[in-house]
Amino acid sequence: RKEVEQDPGPFNVPEGATVAFNCTYSNSASQSFFWYRQDCRKEPKLLMSVYSSGNEDGRFTAQLNRASQYISLLIRDSKLSDSATYLCVVTEPNYGGSQGNLIFGKGTKLSVKP
Amino acid sequence: GAGVSQSPSNKVTEKGKDVELRCDPISGHTALYWYRQSLGQGLEFLIYFQGNSAPDKSGLPSDRFSAERTGGSVSTLTIQRTQQEDSAVYLCASSSGVETQYFGPGTRLLVL
Numbered sequence: 768r769k770e771v772e773q774d775p776g777p778f779n780v781p782e783g784a785t786v787a788f789n790c791t792y793s794n795s796a797s798q799s800f801f802w803y804r805q806d807c808r809k810e811p812k813l814l815m816s817v818y819s820s821g822n823e824d825g826r827f828t829a830q831l832n833r834a835s836q837y838i839s840l841l842i843r844d845s846k847l848s849d850s851a852t853y854l855c856v857v858t859e860p861n862y863g864g865s866q867g868n869l870i871f872g873k874g875t876k877l878s879v880k881p
Numbered sequence: 882g883a884g885v886s887q888s889p890s891n892k893v894t895e896k897g898k899d900v901e902l903r904c905d906p907i908s909g910h911t912a913l914y915w916y917r918q919s920l921g922q923g924l925e926f927l928i929y930f931q932g933n934s935a936p937d938k939s940g941l942p943s944d945r946f947s948a949e950r951t952g953g954s955v956s957t958l959t960i961q962r963t964q965q966e967d968s969a970v971y972l973c974a975s976s977s978g979v980e981t982q983y984f985g986p987g988t989r990l991l992v993l
Binding site for chain 2: 801809810811812813816854868869870871872873874
């Protein structure tokens with residue numbers, strides 16, 4: 768099974784800072800890309816999908832570079848509530864009629880301080 | 882229900898005992914996934930169901946692990962003869978066939 772690599776952090780930043788997370792994936796045939804957020808002792812929750820053209824949702828911007836097999840997440844004006852682990856997620860190519868499984872990175876921990 | 886539910890939320894068992902973990906997916910979701918997350922680690926894929934069939938069992942770590950799904954809904958993950966290294970959070974997710982998966986709160990398993 769191919770890997771999804773992330774810097775584990777932790778990233779310790781002050782409120783209001785801009786922080787960027789990077790992720791690389793090894794399977795060039797991967798089809799879909801996501802960022803999930805996981806709070807301590809909670810389940811992962813979808814933060815946003817990542818599209819080739821780049822996409823933005825409020826303070827969050829995601830970018831995909833297929834040629835470099837690289838995904839990024841930018842958080843602007845960080846809030847205390849942004850403190851969590853951010854998981855980079857890639858789908859395996861569909862096979863045998865299945866929809867393709869999600870391959871999770873180990874996550875990057877963010878801690879936003881007052 | 883409104884979301885994916887799992888039971889029990891916590892399970893403490895003795896080494897060598899069998900355990901059953903249950904997952905109730907979101908109503909109407911045809912795809913169901915089991916993952917495992919050990920302390921400080923990423924999510925490890927275990928098994929995937931499409932309807933009642935499991936086209937991908939490749940993630941099951943040993944033959945002590947098995948899972949079934951009946952009626953295209955509830956799934957049970959069974960671990961036989963538990964070992965201490967089985968201690969982890971077991972997460973279930975369901976999907977309607979598009980790619981987004983919705984996770985349940987997990988079952989925290991501790992094998993003593």
